[in-house]
Amino acid sequence: MIDGLDVWIQSSLPSLLTKFRAQPHRIVFGADKKCWPNHPRSPECTAIPHSPLPRDVYGNKTDTGHMEGGKSVDYELNRPRWVNSGTVIGYATDLAVMYQDVMAYVTPRVQKLTSDQYVVAQFFAKGAMYNVSLDYTSTMFQTMAFSHFDVEFTKTTRVMRNKVTGVEPALVHFNGWKPPFETWWKKTWWGNKSRDEWMEILRSKKVKVDIDGRELGWDDVCLGENDFLAGEKKPGVTRRDVEKQIIY
Numbered sequence: 001m002i003d004g005l006d007v008w009i010q011s012s013l014p015s016l017l018t019k020f021r022a023q024p025h026r027i028v029f030g031a032d033k034k035c036w037p038n039h040p041r042s043p044e045c046t047a048i049p050h051s052p053l054p055r056d057v058y059g060n061k062t063d064t065g066h067m068e069g070g071k072s073v074d075y076e077l078n079r080p081r082w083v084n085s086g087t088v089i090g091y092a093t094d095l096a097v098m099y100q101d102v103m104a105y106v107t108p109r110v111q112k113l114t115s116d117q118y119v120v121a122q123f124f125a126k127g128a129m130y131n132v133s134l135d136y137t138s139t140m141f142q143t144m145a146f147s148h149f150d151v152e153f154t155k156t157t158r159v160m161r162n163k164v165t166g167v168e169p170a171l172v173h174f175n176g177w178k179p180p181f182e183t184w185w186k187k188t189w190w191g192n193k194s195r196d197e198w199m200e201i202l203r204s205k206k207v208k209v210d211i212d213g214r215e216l217g218w219d220d221v222c223l224g225e226n227d228f229l230a231g232e233k234k235p236g237v238t239r240r241d242v243e244k245q246i247i248y
Contacts, residue, residue, distance in 0.1 A: 001087075001088050001089075001095075002086060002087050002088075002171060002173070003086035003087070003173060003175075006086075006173065006174040006175065006178065006181055007086070007087070007171055007172065007173050007174070008160075008171065008172040008174075008181075008188070009170070009171055010159050010160060010168075010169070010170065010171070010172060010188065010189070011159070011168070011170040015170055016089065016140060016170040016171070019139050019140050019170060020089050020140060023133070023139075025131055025132060025133040026090055026091050026094040026130070026131040026132070027088065027089075027090030027091070027094050027095060027098060027130055027131065027132040027133070028088065028089050028090065028132070028133055028134065028135050028140065028141075029083045029084060029085065029087065029088045029120070029124065029132065029133075029134050029135070029141075030083075030084035030086065030087035030088070030134070030135055030140075030141035030142075030143045030173055031051070031080035031081060031082065031083070031084060031134035031135055031136050031138070031141075031143060032080055032081075032082040032083065032084040032143050032145060032175070033065065033075050033076065033078040033079070033080050033082070033143075033145060033146040033147060034065065034072065034075050034078065034082065034145065034146060035082040035121070036082075036117070037114075037115050037117065037118050038118055038121050038122075040067070043122075043125050044083075044121035044122050044124070044125045045082065045121075047125055048081065048082070048083075048124065048125055048127075049081065049127075049133075050079075050081055051079035051080060051081040051136050052136055052137075053079045053080075053136060053137070053164070053165070057079060057164060058076075058077040058078075058079075058164075059077075061074060061077050062077055062078075062079060063077065063078050063079055064077055064078075065077055065078040065146070072146070075145075075146040076146040076147065076148075076149055076150075078146070079136075080134070080136055080138070080143065080147075081134065081136065082121070082134075083117065083120055083121050083124040083134060084117065084134075084141070084143045084145075084173065084175060085116050085117040085120040085121075086117075086143075086173050086175055087135075087140075087141040087143070087171055087173050089140060090132075094130060094131065097130070098123060098130045098132070101123065102119055102120065102123060105119060105122075105123075106119055137162075137165040137167055138150075138162045138165055138167060138169045139165070139167045139169060139170075140169060140170050140171065141169060141170070141171050141172075141173060142160060142162060142169035142171070142172045142173065143173045143175055144172065144173060144174045144175060144176055144177070144180070145175045145176030145177070146176065148177070148180065150162055150163055150164050151163065153184075153187045153188070154168070157189060158187065158188055158189040158191070159188070159189060160172055160187075160188075202218045203217065203218045203219065204218075205217070205218060
């Protein structure tokens, strides 16, 4: 499961599944360099595993990210170790159990909660209950908040590569600063075509629905989200309106 508006998929589903099955955990989330939106001294931010990356992976200032005068300072030097709820992969039975518990927690508090990540972080802190871990090396999920200097594009295959861990993540999640989501488009292997051109290709394809074996077109599957997914803007429609339509 991924966030719908700020994720690149740069490799195939079989490649992602191979990476997932090569690790021992039943559920894996993306890893962030900053604990957010939970309180920095909460158990969700402090009572969690440390990153397995070398303690000096960013030199002698590794893990010195902090808030100063209301501003984020040196978070790009933190090793990723906090949960990012925008990218997750796992076995359906295990995810169902975890998210049923999440919903049981959320339902009586829904009016007071503003972020799913706030809640998921609490359940990650209880990770032993669900056999859940994070993708600390960005093998599957590259979270981009405070990580823009960690990545580069390969010259031959034109995919994003994490220079720190040496891997090519299957998905790239542009949480945090958004401009590169658009400006780096031409650096990718699919960047030789515009968004409109790719939408035309997608609309021409059929996909098989596993439930009953039917083949459906893009418009059948995506219903009213076509304009939003194509990046087309409608008068009076804000980004928040789009997020509500897609998520809720």
